[in-house]
Amino acid sequence: xxxxxxxxxxxxxxxxxxxxxxxxxxxxxxxxxxxxxxxxxxxxxxxxxxxxxxxxxxxxxxxxxxxxxxxxxxxxxxxxxxxxxxxxxxxxxxxxxxxxxxxxxxxxxxxxxxxxxxxxxxxxxxxxxxxxxxxxxxxxxxxxxxxxxxxxxxxxxxxxxxxxxxxxxxxxxxxxxxxxxxxxxxxxxxxxxxxxxxxxxxxxxxxxxxxxxxxxxxxxxxxxxxxxxxxxxxxxxxxxxxxxxxxxxxxxxxxxxxxxxxxxxxxxxxxxxxxxxxxxxxxxxxxxxxxxxxxxxxxxxxxxxxxxxxxxxxxxxxxxxxxxxxxxxxxxxxxxxxxxxx
Amino acid sequence: xxxxxxxxxxxxxxxxxxxxxxxxxxxxxxxxxxxxxxxxxxxxxxxxxxxxxxxxxxxxxxxxxxxxxxxxxxxxxxxxxxxxxxxxxxxxxxxxxxxxxxxxxxxxxxxxxxxxxxxxxxxxxxxxxxxxxxxxxxxxxxxxxxxxxxxxxxxxxxxxxxxxxxxxxxxxxxxxxxxxxxxxxxxxxxxxxxxxxxxxxxxxxxxxxxxxxxxxxxxxxxxxxxxxxxxxxxxxxxxxxxxxxxxxxxxxxxxxxxxxxxxxxxxxxxxxxxxxxxxxxxxxxxxxxxxxxxxxxxxxxxxxxxxxxxxxxxxxxxxxxxxxxxxxxxxxxxxxxxxxxx
DNA sequence: TCTAGCACTCAGGTCGGACAAGTGCCAATT
DNA sequence: AATTGGCACTTGTCCGACCTGAGTGCTAGA
Numbered sequence: 001x002x003x004x005x006x007x008x009x010x011x012x013x014x015x016x017x018x019x020x021x022x023x024x025x026x027x028x029x030x031x032x033x034x035x036x037x038x039x040x041x042x043x044x045x046x047x048x049x050x051x052x053x054x055x056x057x058x059x060x061x062x063x064x065x066x067x068x069x070x071x072x073x074x075x076x077x078x079x080x081x082x083x084x085x086x087x088x089x090x091x092x093x094x095x096x097x098x099x100x101x102x103x104x105x106x107x108x109x110x111x112x113x114x115x116x117x118x119x120x121x122x123x124x125x126x127x128x129x130x131x132x133x134x135x136x137x138x139x140x141x142x143x144x145x146x147x148x149x150x151x152x153x154x155x156x157x158x159x160x161x162x163x164x165x166x167x168x169x170x171x172x173x174x175x176x177x178x179x180x181x182x183x184x185x186x187x188x189x190x191x192x193x194x195x196x197x198x199x200x201x202x203x204x205x206x207x208x209x210x211x212x213x214x215x216x217x218x219x220x221x222x223x224x225x226x227x228x229x230x231x232x233x234x235x236x237x238x239x240x241x242x243x244x245x246x247x248x249x250x251x252x253x254x255x256x257x258x259x260x261x262x263x264x265x266x267x268x269x270x271x272x273x274x275x276x277x278x279x280x281x282x283x284x285x286x287x288x289x290x291x292x293x294x295x296x297x298x299x300x301x302x303x304x305x306x307x308x309x310x311x312x313x314x315x316x317x318x319x320x321x322x323x324x325x326x327x328x329x330x331x332x333x334x335x336x337x338x339x340x341x342x
Numbered sequence: 343x344x345x346x347x348x349x350x351x352x353x354x355x356x357x358x359x360x361x362x363x364x365x366x367x368x369x370x371x372x373x374x375x376x377x378x379x380x381x382x383x384x385x386x387x388x389x390x391x392x393x394x395x396x397x398x399x400x401x402x403x404x405x406x407x408x409x410x411x412x413x414x415x416x417x418x419x420x421x422x423x424x425x426x427x428x429x430x431x432x433x434x435x436x437x438x439x440x441x442x443x444x445x446x447x448x449x450x451x452x453x454x455x456x457x458x459x460x461x462x463x464x465x466x467x468x469x470x471x472x473x474x475x476x477x478x479x480x481x482x483x484x485x486x487x488x489x490x491x492x493x494x495x496x497x498x499x500x501x502x503x504x505x506x507x508x509x510x511x512x513x514x515x516x517x518x519x520x521x522x523x524x525x526x527x528x529x530x531x532x533x534x535x536x537x538x539x540x541x542x543x544x545x546x547x548x549x550x551x552x553x554x555x556x557x558x559x560x561x562x563x564x565x566x567x568x569x570x571x572x573x574x575x576x577x578x579x580x581x582x583x584x585x586x587x588x589x590x591x592x593x594x595x596x597x598x599x600x601x602x603x604x605x606x607x608x609x610x611x612x613x614x615x616x617x618x619x620x621x622x623x624x625x626x627x628x629x630x631x632x633x634x635x636x637x638x639x640x641x642x643x644x645x646x647x648x649x650x651x652x653x654x655x656x657x658x659x660x661x662x663x664x665x666x667x668x669x670x671x672x673x674x675x676x677x678x679x680x681x682x683x684x
Numbered sequence: 685t686c687t688a689g690c691a692c693t694c695a696g697g698t699c700g701g702a703c704a705a706g707t708g709c710c711a712a713t714t
Numbered sequence: 715a716a717t718t719g720g721c722a723c724t725t726g727t728c729c730g731a732c733c734t735g736a737g738t739g740c741t742a743g744a
Contacts (some may be wrong), residue, residue: 026737037686044738062694062737102503104481121621138482142494150502158492164431236578237596245611247589254579256354280518368706386707404706404725680718687744693737703728713718 003053007046009036012079013240014047019320022243025065030336032091045181069283069317072295076321077278085330089117093334103157110236110311117327121257125229125267125309127157127302127339128318134185134193139178139215144168148217158218159222165214173208177215190223196273196314231264237279239315246316249293253293253314262289267294278325278332283317293317297324301332303340311335314328345395348386353380353397354421356377357409361660364585366406411625412513414637418622418663425664428671431459436628441583442680445668447498449574449606452653452677459669460662462630462657463599467609468572469499469681472604474650475528476535481520481557486510491560501564507556515550519557532565573606575599581657588658591635595656604631608638609652618666620674625659635659639666654678 001325017025020186027040027047036043050056055071067075074210085093096113100106101136107124132153140148145168180203185193197216201209236257239250256262266281266289266308278299279341284292295317302308313324351642355376359367369385370633374379378385389407394400397413400406409417427435438455442448449466456464474495482490487510493501522545527535539558543551578599583594598604610625626634637659644650652673657668 025736028737038735041687041689041739042685045686048739058738060694062692062735063736068385126420136482136490138490138492139495140478140480140492142478145586148478148494150480150500151481152482152490158490158500160492160500160502234483234600237593237600240582240593240596251582254582258576258579284662365705372707380716382706383708383720384716385716386709387717390708400707402726403721404704406706674739685744687742689742690740692739695734695736697732697734699730699732703726705724705726707722707724709734710720711718711736712720714716 003049005034007050008045008079008307011050011071012075014050014065015071015075017319018066024066026064026325029064032088033073042204046142062197069285069320071280072123072317072321076325083326085326089327090330092117093331095252096130097334097338103141103339106276106335111232112329114313114327114331115232115238117314117331118324119235119241120238120313120315120319120324121233121235121253122311122313123257123263123317124311125264126234127153127308129136131246132157132308133187133189134313135187136154137178137181137185138170139174139176139181139220141169141171142339144231147174147215149215149222151219151222161218161222163218164216165211167210173175173204173211176236177204189205190265194220194223231260231267233263236283242316246293247290249316253294256289256291257314265289266314267312269299278329280321280325295319295321299328299332301336303336345391345397348380350387350394350416350421352388353392353409354417354599356392356398356407357413357417358423360409361662364660366408368406371406374535405487409660412626412657414624414663415627418624418667422664422667425668427668431611432672434459435673438678439676445681448677448680452673453462453574453576454671456653456673457580457654459673460657461577461583462580462661463577463595464574464653464655464657465599465605465609466560466574466653468607469495469644469650470572474499475529475531477529478524478638479520479524479527479561480515481651483511483513489516489557491557491564491641492566494562503560504565505556505560507553509552510629511553515553519533519546523561523644525559536565545663573602573609575605580619584660588635591633591658594632595636596632598631599656607631608656609640609654620671622663622667634650637661639663639670641670641674643678650681 010030013030014025015038017029017033022133027043030036030043031040032040048058049056050071051065054068055074056065068074093113097106097109098107107126111122111124116122134151135154138149138150138152142148142162145165147163147169148164149164163301165341180200182201183316184196188196189218190313197220200216201212204212239246239253256266266286278297281296281298283295286296293316294314296312298310298312299311300307311328313328315324348496353374355378356367359371369382369389373380373382373384382440387662389398392413393400393407396410397416399410399639401408404498430564439448442451449468453464456466458490462596469562476493478494480494482492484490484504489505489506489507489511491503491505504584522542526538526542530538539562542558546554561573576595581595598608608628620639623636623638623640628636628638636656638654638656640652640654642649642652653670655670657666
């Protein structure tokens with residue numbers, strides 16, 4: 001039996017009602033709540049077909065139907081209409097984000113905002129360093145053998161690190177080194193800087209090279225290691241509000257949210273291009289992370305052409321997809337705009 | 343009826359068994375598991391007296407007894423013996439923390455370590471800036487009218503902020519300003535620096551004062567605003583492992599752990615002195631935060647005489663107090679030591 | 685192709701009895 | 715005076731029986 005338009009309509013109704021009520025949906029309830037223009041018996045046949053095709057399932061023989069992951073997938077891909085945000089929500093986004101004082105603050109506010117708008121857990125990746133360019137490198141002598149290396153990126157991000165050197169450092173050497181470093185690095189992206197750093201020591205007198213390479217190594221470390229390591233999380237408390245079906249997922253999910261590595265894998269999968277509309281990963285599609293009843297709504301953010309990082313909302317598969325997608329999209333657009341105007 | 347030694351022994355046994363089994367403890371079970379040298383009937387009398395005094399209670403008439411908050415309090419204050427850490431645990435602390443590369447890393451590692459050792463949630467406050475002293479101030483010209491202000495503290499913490507100025511800035515002025523700022527601030531604690539900053543503009547020519555005061559204001563902001571704002575949290579997933587009795591506490595607790603303000607209140611209450619042995623707050627003693635079945639084990643950390651911040655472990659009132667207290671104490675001591683050697 | 689009706693299935697609630705854990709009290713013992 | 719053994723009593727829990735309601739699948743008819 002083919003899946004015709006009415007059956008799709010039935011699927012949409014089931015998904016919407018189930019998300020709202022969190023209870024299995026029966027044929028009678030459906031005809032009551034939606035103007036489908038046919039009787040419950042007809043709906044039953046349609047539901048039977050939908051079950052045949054794996055879009056819905058019944059928890060037990062005499063219960064209503066519940067969407068499967070495959071059902072949600074179809075819903076998200078073909079059935080959900082974009083739900084525009086209310087003007088109150090748009091205003092909230094603006095006023096929440098406009099108060100940010102620096103980059104870190106933008107990120108912290110963003111993640112809280114997302115959690116609040118969607119009433120779920122949110123994750124935002126700090127702008128990926130590997131896609132930024134160097135604006136300035138500063139060297140500060142802390143003591144005779146310790147140098148603070150500060151790296152400033154075009155996104156306003158500041159990385160700092162202390163180098164402990166086995167030799168005393170001369171102030172004039174430091175000035176020279178600072179000038180050359182900036183000449184070499186300013187305006188370049190990280191990969192280019194990294195590749196150029198190797199030849200830097202050769203430009204100095206042999207006795208100065210330990211210092212130069214010490215600094216170079218540290219700089220390299222901040223460039224590479226801290227890469228796109230950091231993420232901000234908020235709204236985990238919202239996860240505890242979901243019915244007992246989700247309880248068994250709670251612990252693994254909380255663990256995942258604390259594990260940077262896992263988290264970045266979840267975020268990273270779809271970051272390739274920015275302005276890609278929002279990506280949704282449903283239930284078993286996240287199986288690699290041991291999360292089976294969890295869906296993730298992700299998108300990239302960043303000025304125009306290149307993505308700086310990703311943000312996501314995480315919740316049970318039974319989630320309000322249209323609303324979540326709209327919220328994630330709107331927040332990402334606004335954040336991108338803010339970062340662009342910097 | 344007075345509370346004699348044996349009754350205290352009974353209370354201790356009840357607490358220990360209840361924490362271990364998570365089930366109400368009956369008189370029979372007690373005499374079986376502990377060598378009390380008396381019969382279960384005697385224990386029953388003792389339990390009756392303990393209940394009279396409010397140290398234990400029964401969930402329902404025919405169940406065993408469960409400690410009350412008051413019972414835990416007595417246990418913690420008078421009955422628990424310090425449980426030394428295993429050498430494996432001590433080794434874990436060392437190897438975990440010795441790999442830290444900078445201050446932030448120390449904190450991140452500490453919080454994860456605590457969560458892992460105690461199998462509960464952990465909170466660590468970043469070193470409070472207000473108690474640190476200034477090591478160095480650096481000014482970097484980003485563009486003709488933007489200056490990056492970098493503040494380095496004696497604890498290795500680095501705060502940075504960008505000042506946007508309405509006028510063009512001269513490089514030599516910047517050098518002068520940098521020198522004077524450092525002369526003024528180096529080695530002083532934040533309060534002193536803040537009070538001295540006010541008179542700084544007077545030392546410069548009138549036309550330079552906008553720049554000077556712009557920088558001064560920003561510096562002041564980093565000194566004050568960011569104060570002791572930040573905390574790190576880990577191990578929230580451990581909270582989801584506790585029986586259904588704790589489930590109702592889960593959401594408020596997760597919320598509290600995300601609310602910096604609440605969290606700092608929880609942490610702050612006992613920070614006054616460092617090296618105070620560990621403080622324990624049990625159940626309703628945290629009522630101000632709306633947490634009734636949650637206990638918090640806190641201590642300050644920092645080099646010798648002055649506390650830099652607090653760390654805490656958070657879990658259900660039914661927790662292994664001796665073990666948790668030992669872990670928190672040991673970790674705090676080791677962290678203090680690391681910070682001191684910087 | 686849809687609809688109405690009917691038999692069937694099954695989860696969940698309720699009831700009652702058996703059971704077990706645990707208490708409280710009392711009389712006897714040390 | 716403290717302890718003990720014994721016993722009656724309370725009560726939560728487990729289990730099976732039973733009923734009810736929701737929901738389905740199927741079939742015959744429009």
